[in-house]
Amino acid sequence: MATNRPVEVRELFGELVPASGDAKWFVVYVKPNRAKKLAEYAFRNGIHYFLPLKDSIRVYGNRKIKFTKPLFPGYIFIKCNPKERQKLIISGHIVKFLNVDNENELLFSLKQINFGRERGVNFSAHKYIRKGMRVEIVSGALKGMKGFVEESEKLDKVILQVDILRQAVSVSVTPEQIKILEG
Numbered sequence: 001m002a003t004n005r006p007v008e009v010r011e012l013f014g015e016l017v018p019a020s021g022d023a024k025w026f027v028v029y030v031k032p033n034r035a036k037k038l039a040e041y042a043f044r045n046g047i048h049y050f051l052p053l054k055d056s057i058r059v060y061g062n063r064k065i066k067f068t069k070p071l072f073p074g075y076i077f078i079k080c081n082p083k084e085r086q087k088l089i090i091s092g093h094i095v096k097f098l099n100v101d102n103e104n105e106l107l108f109s110l111k112q113i114n115f116g117r118e119r120g121v122n123f124s125a126h127k128y129i130r131k132g133m134r135v136e137i138v139s140g141a142l143k144g145m146k147g148f149v150e151e152s153e154k155l156d157k158v159i160l161q162v163d164i165l166r167q168a169v170s171v172s173v174t175p176e177q178i179k180i181l182e183g
Contacts, residue, residue, distance in 0.1 A: 023081040077106070147159050
């Protein structure tokens, strides 16, 4: 019997470290509304993953329900070996595996998002930008994170990009919290 109970999962199972041996990091494109189910399946099978989530609130009549949903709908980041990959395919949740050309670049982006989530930052989806001013956050909970600003005249939002997905998230900042990086 199906229930309407939302799937609750950990955002990170394992560590955001380079893969070793025959394991690799993959970006996994999943069927609609299956990212959390695949994370639950991976957890039960001991397969490491990162599924960044964002908080969401729905109002039903006079009730407010808080829940989480994937920050990048349709995607989950998984570190697995060929045997584990086969086990994941059997789950029926996956559309395809996207190979990661630059694992260090991917892990850098994911670590920044995880760093913010651990500090209670609620990211919102943002359009991916190719060009922009590179900045570092120098104060507050996100101190040390690096990203881009959308406009040089209006330094109020820092954008963190996940290049392999061609997607980004943004976080609100004040101009005093950021330092412009050269290059």
